[in-house]
Amino acid sequence: DIQMTQSPSSLSASVGDRVTVACRASQSISTYLNWYQQKPGKAPKLLIYAASSLQSAVPSRFSGSGSGTDFTLTISSLQPEDFATYYCQQSYSTPYTFGQGTKLEIK
């Protein structure tokens, strides 16, 4: 199975900050890497697919990059509604494993 490791596990930031979350795969997954946002009590929401493609209706302050084993999610200017937990996921091969999550909190 492919293991996905996110860093950091939690992050404190302020509105307007630029934030980066990292995700590393235990083997190469090309660009089969997706990012999701989840707010408490809600279903996850797809933000980025194929490592860098922005899902429809997702604000352009979200971006993704990387290929192979190392990936990043960047939020260019944090907004109040962005405080949530973020998960990466590999969709290269089953089981489609998720990272452990990064909780983004208000400083």
Place this chain on the structure above:
Amino acid sequence: QVQLVESGGGVVQPGRSLRLSCAASGFTFTNYAMHWVRQAPGKGLEWVAVISYAGTNKYYADPVKGRFTISRDNSKNTLFLQMNSLRVDDTAVYYCATEGGRNAFDIWGRGTMVTVSS
């Protein structure tokens, strides 16, 4: 309106069975592979199972292999998860999701809670 609605969750004793349903609307269900993903209380997301658009191919996570069965009824736009021999550690919110571009999960239901407890 594109929508997935899960149902069938509840409280069940260890060793018993439960069948979850996921009703799809607002899109062509038969065009999509479908997944189940679960989330234990306070924990992260865990992929559970996938079924191809025609229902011919199915894959499972190791913790549920041999106990859970994924199926679909394309005539009724509905996905199922039959859960047998339930364990306490199967306690979670269960989400269904569609597989979109590059196998990403682009439509999610709100989830249904399954509690396994004696």
